[in-house]
Amino acid sequence: MLFFTQCFGAVLDLIHLRFQHYKAKRVFSAAGQLVCVVNPTHSLKYAPTRCAAVQTSAEQGVLPPCHHHEAVHDPQLVPCTCPLFSCPWEGHLEVVVSHLRQTHRINILQGAEIVFLATEMHLPAPTDWIIMHSCLGHQFLLVLRKQEKYEGHPQFFATMMLIGTPTQADNFTYRLELNRNQRRLKWEATPRSVLECVDSVISDGDCLVLNTSLAQLFSDNGSLAIGIAITTSKVHNAEAEM
């Protein structure tokens, strides 16, 4: 009996996901984009000291040593960049992607333009929605975070980070777009490097920020669809010349 109940539950979940997928596809169908359903993860990590160390090193142009392994002094090694867990792993920048996929089960998607469909937006803060995005020969980490910067007032923060150095990140522009209920919100910026720690980008507010009321206006049945596009930063070069 329990087996049948579980089977029925799983079928219902599949129907629900399929329905959400269809809805997101309808909104963004004009561009024929790939829709990725991203489930939330309750954030388990809180290690500001590690982040501070990572950021300082990134600013100095040095790859940061791991804060948890003081015996290791190889400057080529970077700590795990997963925003969810305080993970003791460290390795070369080139293998960060495979570590995130294998150890933290973060999905990776291909394509210049995709739709990130974050489900269960009502879950309490702190909650993260994370995927990796492979595009233009590089991998990016997209993080949507629900966080209470002001106690009792959760906000949503969305940013894109390059799994690469800050110098490499300067060559790209990412765009996040919300489009629903006759409202459209677009954020365009240069991605930060994962060496600069996602926590500090969010605490600086240098990302797409949504109050709960605005997030609700853009949500459909508890899910938020974010259109993502990455380009090489020609627009910014043209702007600088102006």
Next chain:
Amino acid sequence: MLFFTQCFGAVLDLIHLRFQHYKAKRVFSAAGQLVCVVNPTHSLKYAPTRCAAVQTSAEQGVLPPCHHHEAVHDPQLVPCTCPLFSCPWEGHLEVVVSHLRQTHRINILQGAEIVFLATEMHLPAPTDWIIMHSCLGHQFLLVLRKQEKYEGHPQFFATMMLIGTPTQADNFTYRLELNRNQRRLKWEATPRSVLECVDSVISDGDCLVLNTSLAQLFSDNGSLAIGIAITTSKVHNAEAEM
């Protein structure tokens, strides 16, 4: 001596304004837009009961009676829509614009695309920056407000309202655009009618919302340039058909 000091102060102010005007023009020069320098006004009004009455009437499709003049029962009369002052004036919708210009000295600008340059962003909340914008045969009220929705955390709220009925407002789309420091933020929506009270639009958060940190990133020397464009809402019709 005092006269010369004052003259010198006035000349300095003019140079400062000219410099700000030039800077805003440089940012938005590609489109050859008109730049309007808008000075802040400390908000003197706080009359939530009047707003509630106005909004309820607007929702019911009835032009609201003035809350302050209970003896008058002409349903064609609307109260003063100025967001700054609790003004006892009332009149027909057609003469609201001339009342706002003459009594409240709110400037009016012509053109499909203009740049709204709000000065002295550092001033404490509550502060409003307001102009009217004449475009496509109608007049719109642009309101930028600095307000502490959460105590000790001021935010900026920007919205555009049609000086007309909610049905007329549905025919338009307005766009607000910030563009600086390799970041771009765009908000597009249907304007609300001034009959729906700006205070409730802002308290609902159904507008462009900026945290102080993001406002600083987009500001230049204490001024925030917002590109404004109004179109008839063909985009939304196309979206609804999708």
